[in-house]
Amino acid sequence: MKILVAVKRVIDYNVKVRVKADRTDVDLANVKMALNPFCEIAVEEAVRLKEQGVASEILVVSIGSKPCEEQLRTALALGADRALRVDTDVLPDALSVARVLAKVAETEQPDLILLGKQSIDSDNNQTGQMLAALLDRPQATFASEVKIDGDQLQVTREVDGGLQTLNLKMPAVVTTDLRLNEPRYASLPNIMKAKKKPLEVKTPADLGVSISSQIKLISVEPPAERSAGIKVGSVAELVEKLRNEAKVIA
Template sequence: MKILVAVKRVIDYNAKVRVKPDNSDVDLANIKMAINPFCEIAVEEAVRLKESGIATEIVVASIGEKPCQEQIRSALALGADRGIHVETENNSDSLNVAKLLAKVAEREQIDLIILGKQAIDSDNNQTGQMLAALLNCSQGTFASKVCVENEKLLVTREIDGGLQTLSLTLPAVVTTDLRLNEPRYAALPNIMKAKRKPLQVLTPDELGVTFKQHTQLMSVAEPAKREQGVMVNSVDELIEKLKFEAKVI
């Protein structure tokens, strides 16, 4: 089984996000970037499938400007075999990304594609579903468990009523949830080895994809600041404030 894992370069979740003074976008100057946490879970799951003897090769792909190669190298240090960077400065909204990943998957003859369910910057939760539609293949979203039995991919996902298990035929697209696994830390020897692993750079033109602007960013604003809390002296006073001031009960 050959696995493709998509990773996205995002602001590190521990970093404080700043908005530009003109509210046009997020300020990325001098801020730490990292692999999207859900994408990191996807890499870990692919590595586990390879360690169990199910997967034969793991290809990591990222779409964006040249600095994305840093995140590809991080994924290679976690256990992926080689990387593909689709270099572009154009608007990489969900549909454009899905189109590029579909071309990469077809070119590489991928059996299984694993993505994070969403990116922590845009929170769109769209790319995996769009990719499955473009490839006309089965999909399992929000996976909390993945296993292979009798040449079928069993994906367990959490739903409102409990757990749902899907039986998918390959090729398939799987998007990862937080409960799927806990990503490992890259050991120093593996970080050094990752620098020597192959990383191919492609362009959208080479993949035959023309970018179209499907969305437009209007403005970015910081969330409203939380108001200072009020100390109460008793449960009765708390109930009274919740009922008459907050009007939530």
């Protein structure tokens, strides 16, 4: 069974994001970049399925310029077998990403496609759903547990009311949630081995698809700073302030 995992290069979640002085974008100068956490969970799940003997090959795919090869090498060090970078300097929207992944899937014919449910930079939560629609494959989003039996896929997903279990027939598309697993750290020997694993580069033209974005960035604003809290001397004073100042109780 072949698994395709889509990954994205994002600002490391531990980094405090800075906004440019002219408010046109986020300042990426000298900022540490990393594998999107949800994508890392998708890679980990694919590797676990391979360790269980369920999967035989893991292909990781990323769309972007040469620097995103660093994140592809990270995925290879975590246990993926080979990587593909679709070369572009354009920042694509979710639909363009889905179209590129659909073309890759048509060529590679994976039995299972794993994606993080969203990226922590744009937070769109759209690509997996669009990809499933373009490929006309069943999908399960926000997966917190994945079980495979033959060509049958059982996915437990998190919904507002609790947990929902879906049975799907592969090939299928699954987007991963935080509780699915805890990604491992890449060991030094595996990091060295990852340097020798195949990493192919293709252009959108090679895949017969164009990359664009229908989204226009107007401006970027940092979040408002939280004001300092206050101490109250009694429960009565707390209730009075909640009622008359915060107006959160009647």
